[in-house]
Amino acid sequence: xxxxxxxxxxxxxxxxxxxxxxxxxxxxxxxxxxxxxxxxxxxxxxxxxxxxxxxxxxxxxxxxxxxxxxxxxxxxxxxxxxxxxxxxxxxxxxxxxxxxxxxxxxxxxxxxxxxxxxxxxxxxxxxxxxxxxxxxxxxxxxxxxxxxxxxxxxxxxxxxxxxxxxxxxxxxxxxxxxxxxxxxxxxxxxxxxxxxxxxxxxxxxxxxxxxxxxxxxxxxxxxxxxxxxxxxxxxxxxxxxxxxxxxxxxxxxxxxxxxxxxxxxxxxxxxxxxxxxxxxxxxxxxxxxxxxxxxxxxxxxxxxxxxxxxxxxxxxxxxxxxxxxxxxxxxxxxxxxxxxxxxxxxxxxxxxxxxxxxxxxxxxxxxxxxxxxxxxxxxxxxxxxxxxxxxxxxxxxxxxxxxxxxxxxxxxxxxxxxxxxxxxxxxxxxxxxxxxxxxxxxxxxxxxxxxxxxxxxxxxxxxxxxxxxxxxxxxxxxxxxxxxxxxxxxxxxxxxxxxxxxxxxxxxxxxx
Numbered sequence: 032x033x034x035x036x037x038x039x040x041x042x043x044x045x046x047x048x049x050x051x052x053x054x055x056x057x058x059x060x061x062x063x064x065x066x067x068x069x070x071x072x073x074x075x076x077x078x079x080x081x082x083x084x085x086x087x088x089x090x091x092x093x094x095x096x097x098x099x100x101x102x103x104x105x106x107x108x109x110x111x112x113x114x115x116x117x118x119x120x121x122x123x124x125x126x127x128x129x130x131x132x133x134x135x136x137x138x139x140x141x142x143x144x145x146x147x148x149x150x151x152x153x154x155x156x157x158x159x160x161x162x163x164x165x166x167x168x169x170x171x172x173x174x175x176x177x178x179x180x181x182x183x184x185x186x187x188x189x190x191x192x193x194x195x196x197x198x199x200x201x202x203x204x205x206x207x208x209x210x211x212x213x214x215x216x217x218x219x220x221x222x223x224x225x226x227x228x229x230x231x232x233x234x235x236x237x238x239x240x241x242x243x244x245x246x247x248x249x250x251x252x253x254x255x256x257x258x259x260x261x262x263x264x265x266x267x268x269x270x271x272x273x274x275x276x277x278x279x280x281x282x283x284x285x286x287x288x289x290x291x292x293x294x295x296x297x298x299x300x301x302x303x304x305x306x307x308x309x310x311x312x313x314x315x316x317x318x319x320x321x322x323x324x325x326x327x328x329x330x331x332x333x334x335x336x337x338x339x340x341x342x343x344x345x346x347x348x349x350x351x352x353x354x355x356x357x358x359x360x361x362x363x364x365x366x367x368x369x370x371x372x373x374x375x376x377x378x379x380x381x382x383x384x385x386x387x388x389x390x391x392x393x394x395x396x397x398x399x400x401x402x403x404x405x406x407x408x409x410x411x412x413x414x415x416x417x418x419x420x421x422x423x424x425x426x427x428x429x430x431x432x433x434x435x436x437x438x439x440x441x442x443x444x445x446x447x448x449x450x451x452x453x454x455x456x457x458x459x460x461x462x463x464x465x466x467x468x469x470x471x472x473x474x475x476x477x478x479x480x481x482x483x484x485x486x487x488x489x490x491x492x493x494x495x496x497x498x499x500x501x502x503x504x505x506x507x508x509x510x511x512x513x514x515x516x517x518x519x520x521x522x523x524x525x526x527x528x529x530x531x532x533x534x535x536x537x538x539x540x541x542x543x
Contacts, residue, residue: 228255
């Protein structure tokens with residue numbers, strides 16, 4: 032019994048030595064090396080400063096001469112990484128799959144991860160012989176969604192890593208981003224650490240936009256290599272999977288100065304203009320039911336644009352609206368705005384809520400300017416497109432051709448007038464979609480019911496918004512008509528909602 036008491040006392044002493052030892056940190060290209068004199072461990076993507084210093088590390092000896100290492104209070108940055116509306120979920124049982132443990136370059140698989148409250152977890156590493164060369168890295172299950180914004184004063188703020196008032200940012204000051212990007216946190220954080228010595232900085236655990244950690248990545252973080260903002264942005268920009276819209280809007284003039292996740296459902300990036308002082312944003316406010324607060328193109332410059340310069344730059348910078356930049360256009364201007372007329376379509380540009388258009392050919396664009404030195408001016412205008420026969424207003428206010436044989440249409444599926452030699456017909460289809468809490472439902476069961484059917488035994492019905500296939504038949508008037516092919520639902524064990532039939536209208540050519 033006395034020996035057992037001594038054994039317990041010895042274990043208790045070991046725990047205290049590891050936990051209470053004076054801790055120091057080294058920030059390297061490989062991560063944050065935590066040194067406590069007992070077990071030096073390299074941590075990657077778990078934060079900085081007290082995030083690492085305050086970790087609880089316990090060492091338990093095994094009878095075979097090895098030991099187990101228990102590390103507590105690690106941050107689970109995968110928790111609610113994106114808003115659940117995106118379909119992304121992270122189960123606590125997955126934590127182990129995204130923690131990579133290596134020792135001197137060799138992977139260690141004998142580990143266990145246990146979730147803890149408030150976005151934390153503990154990690155048990157088994158059967159170690161020493162701590163030498165031990166490295167623990169948190170990786171991420173999916174790309175993080177990032178909304179992109181512009182800081183209108185065009186001066187990178189001091190004290191980046193905190194929340195700012197949305198009215199200071201574009202577009203629209205109403206939280207509608209220029210675009211929603213996908214950023215690869217795995218490659219992005221590696222690049223920032225290796226090239227700039229910048230490490231992710233976690234703040235508090237937040238519950239307002241889903242239970243997640245607030246975090247920041249900017250030059251205000253630990254910045255061992257003293258990267259300036261252009262260098263920092265160059266290191267993280269390549270990890271964006273879909274940067275095309277931002278390039279179309281700003282070219283090389285946008286420079287993000289922080290990537291962060293605060294209290295909203297997803298993360299965002301704030302940036303400034305580089306080598307440009309004035310900015311014009313064009314909104315699709317007059318294009319049917321499209322989001323009126325969405326920017327579809329921008330015009331940046333180092334001077335206030337005259338009327339003529341504005342029309343020239345509009346053609347260059349707004350290809351989403353202009354069908355053919357080489358086509359001759361007739362511009363006109365008055366107190367109501369600026370109009371461009373092409374052969375088959377036209378559009379009007381009007382004032383939105385900042386700055387003002389010229390009222391005649393001798394005036395220039397006026398901008399809302401900021402007091403800060405070297406700051407920018409901002410102007411916001413709306414565009415309203417009018418499409419000619421045979422086209423309709425598509426995405427980003429551009430005129431798109433109607434379906435075949437249509438001379439007029441509401442959209443890509445609905446004709447309102449047919450070309451000579453064709454006739455307008457109606458068809459219908461059932462649109463079946465899954466829903467978690469249906470109000471109207473039909474339950475289709477397999478012919479052979481079984482109580483222990485698993486997912487592989489369930490035959491899912493394809494969900495589609497497209498019309499069902501139609502076939503053509505010849506009637507007494509020798510005119511082709513569309514008749515609906517009956518589609519019986521396949522036997523499934525899912526609850527589905529059957530929506531009311533939608534009507535499509537298309538034009539079929541008459542037979543001679």
